[in-house]
Amino acid sequence: MSEHVVVIGAVALGPKAACRFKRIRQDAKVTLIDRDDVFSYGGCGIPYFVSGDVSEANQLRSTAFHMVRDEPFFKDIKGVDVLSSTEATSIDRANKQVHIKNLKTGEESVLDYDQLVIGTGATPRKLNLPGEDLENVFYVGNMHDAERIKQGITQGKYGKAVVVGAGFIGLEMAESFADMWGIETTVIEIFDQILPRMCSPVLARMGQLHMEEQGVNFVLGQTVSSIEGNGKVEKVVTAGGEVEADLVIISAGVIPNDKLARECGLECSERGGIIVDEAMRTSDPLIFAGGDCVIIKNAVTGDPMFLPMGSMANRQGRVIGGNLAGHDEKFPPAAGSWVVKIFERAMSGTGMSLGAARQAGFDAVSVMLIMADRAHFYPEKDMMTLEMVVDKATRRVLGIQGFSAGGDAMVGRINAVAAIMKFQPKIEDVSNLEVAYSPPFASAMDVLNAIANMADNALSGMNHGQGPDIFAEYWADRESGDYCFLDVREHADAEPFLEKYPEYWHNVPQGEIPQRYDEIPRDKKLVLVCNTGGRSYEAQVMLDALGFKEVLNTHGGMAVIKAYGVDI
Template identity: 35%
Template sequence: MTSQPIKIVVVGGSAAGPKAAAKARRMDEHASITIIQKEADLSMASCGYPYYVGGVFDDRNQLICTSAGIVRDPNFFEKAKGIDAKVLTEAVAIDRESRTVTCKHLPTGAISTLAYDKLVIATGATPLYPPVPGADLAGIHTLHSLGDADSLRAIRDANQVQRAVIVGGGLIGFEVSEALHLAGIPTTIIEKTSSILPFLDPELAKLVANHVRGFTTDIITGNGVAAFLGEAGTLTGVKLDNGTELPCQLAVVAVGVRPNVALAKSAGLDIGAQGGIAVNEFMQTSDPDIYAAGDCVECTSLITGDKVRAPYGDLANLQGRVVGQNLIQEGSATFPGITHTGICKIFDYTVGFTGLSAGRARELGLTDIETATISGLDIPPYMQGKLLISKMVADRKTGRVLGFQCLGPGDASKRVATVAMAILGKLTVADLVNADLPYAPPYSLALDHVITAAQVLENKLLGRMQGISVAEVKQRAETGADCFILDTRTPLEFEEVRLGIGETLIPLGALRGRLAELPQDRDKEIILYCRVSLRGYEAAAILQGHGWRNVKVMEGGIMAWPYPREK
């Protein structure tokens, strides 16, 4: 006797849902698979929205196309996938006892019921709005849906906005700022906390802020939006917490998202402490016949073991694939967790991260850490190498790599990917210092940027080098601390740009012959640097060899200095 085909219902048609449905179809040709999608579009490439808004490409169908250029609409899912995709349809209730989903067809209000054997919840997330007056004014947008992208693209094409404000200094906020810059719209980014890009440590975030300000974009930190201002129902400006009023005709809110868990919660499914749907490693909810994936769920941090939320499109696709396989072969696939890796283009900079920043590690109680900040080229200068600045974080006792931040005009992406895999594999700094990474001048230095970062960090862990951050050096200078600051660059470099913090110039090549010019108290703090602090490190070794005991290298050198310089 032939068994009945399994009935699978998927709620949500953005990323995780279609991936789960497509994987289940590949696993079982005869399964009955239905996708319920509230929006008009399916399987949207949401990370491409800012580039569509900015005019990098003009055909919005590219955001919903396969790699072969076929639009992923209900007809595509029916013909190519054998999947019934119901758009403009909202799942309004789940009856776990009768194993049904009640749906509402939005254009007509018609109610229908679908039976399931296995159910997938991929309801995504909803943008957060500041709870302030004026939030309902026309002219305030988010960039979360394809409809949002369409609206912002229309505003861009109309070319009638003189000034825009972006509320939120995270990834989406900066990607939108570039899109508006491409449209010729001056923009101000408003971030309530003291630093932009919360996954970066503050000194690196300052470097990004300096870069962004060169592109008709201003940044205000430590000051949130107190109210949106308007006339006749239309936005005319924003009022900040400190009372400042900024005129604008467009505001884009990008302060984060809230997981859509109402459907799951009303069905009695467990919700985690972080506000997302609780799932196990198989992506099963508290009901083993109901799976969940994407922005609506909580994940496990592979570094700390804690539950976290990570609303990223790549993770949604990974989780959806696991769900799709388990729908047909229960327990055959797992999603172990995340290292929290991300990357974005911010004007001419790439900004990437993986794992924990030093600040985040300390917030989580991981206080016994060591860090190393370096500056250098991605490829040799004769191949037109570009600058990268990075910071690696490791556990002092075990040497395990905990995090990495990398930014600059150079190729940060493959460096972040390399360290992401090192964190996934629980590798140590010692593992990375001799890593056999690919080398050829068009792609890398002989010692790749990641290897150099690991070697500097190893030197610190083994006590061969004492580092000091640019922030600490600035504080020393501002407070008049009793230290001697030594610039080891050439006179020409010194004349071109200097820090102006009371430094003394002694080029590295002249240092051995000018030791008498240094403080003769061997315990006095001496801080050395150069452009990227390689010469500073070599100079420190010379001084240590001659008996100075309190020698420190300013990590990253002048290139990592985010504060004003003298020219």
């Protein structure tokens, strides 16, 4: 009798594992189970279906050659049997059986297995708020929710939307409402920044301001206490006030679906999620698991990590498929690479933000650089802001995040670092990282090399200063007389600020410092400013050599100051 592999869960990981195994073992029988009647779809594409960028729901279930991944597709094309609308109710490891129930007929039965895969995914985190059950409150947990939201939008039912949670899905949903449909949209977040834990407050502020320019409102640092309405949602109540809404999306993260695994005695994390090894094998050698229901290893810290991403699930599925067939494949530790599109900008990162690194116990610092993503003389270019996080003692790169209009160009840089994170790279590994060069695509000294060089200079004490957040504090305290804001650009660039702030703004072009340094006060903190931070760094080195004691270079210069929203 041929081997039978049963796969529980058919959204991302399950189909990849099932089809990979079946390609290797054509003689084996594979059964794929899912409790929904809509399966094998790209869940990460839901915000783009809601926005209209993806016009039909079936496009998220279709292959590149326009075949819908339904039961006949898997049977005829892949040789895999699918039991949809079927729930796995329990796993009997002793007898190697999965107990199942047909959710349409109520019929219960048993499937024998030789090997088993658990790909049960994750469930949206419930906030258990009063009013959660009102009409037009959604968690966007599946395609059915997405289709109901899209139907209501196209029928003109929604004029005001509230999104609870400023993570990836929350921001993408907010963009889809405000951009494509003109719905008045407010995002409420319990933390005081968007993308908490993923990037620094400075980059988060840049992203938030860009979204505000496009019409999205933000309520940060507030918890939602209730959702109110008469049958249908009418408003969202926070500790600080009320926001009118006829549509609410709750996007407060997800919880791994580990109930089946936990109940049958597989090792699970106390915080949720199935424990697997590098082969994606559970504590039972005949059972594999992957995707949004498992815990993997963090490439930066070595600690367990929950990382629910479709890209992870697909790669893990291939590893599992090979190992089901007797291969010895490993899934490496992950750095947690991400990217999110927000209107005309993108934010991306890999590894740890500065706050996350310090919380993990690293003696970490970060540097920020803004620079053209192509040769400065090439006519078509975008400015890219990168922030690199490094460990002081070891010079190890702990993470890098970015914000840019040229999303593809920035993601390429982030991906280059992501690829080496499992090797624990140091600053010099990125400083000397080889990238493809031609003026239409990069600078001769690429922005990625440049920020690593900046980190090197910062650790050696050559480049010292602050980002736009600290500059904003200094500027707000300018009347104290403790600071001299020194613009080291040419006079024409500095002139508008000299006229507007004659008491506080001063100008000595960087090239004139050797001849004019006597004009610069030595009893104040010198806050240096240029366009992007390059000339102010050169000026800082000069002034250090001339004996000035407190010289602070503003990283990113006026470009980052403006992007951060400093009122100047």
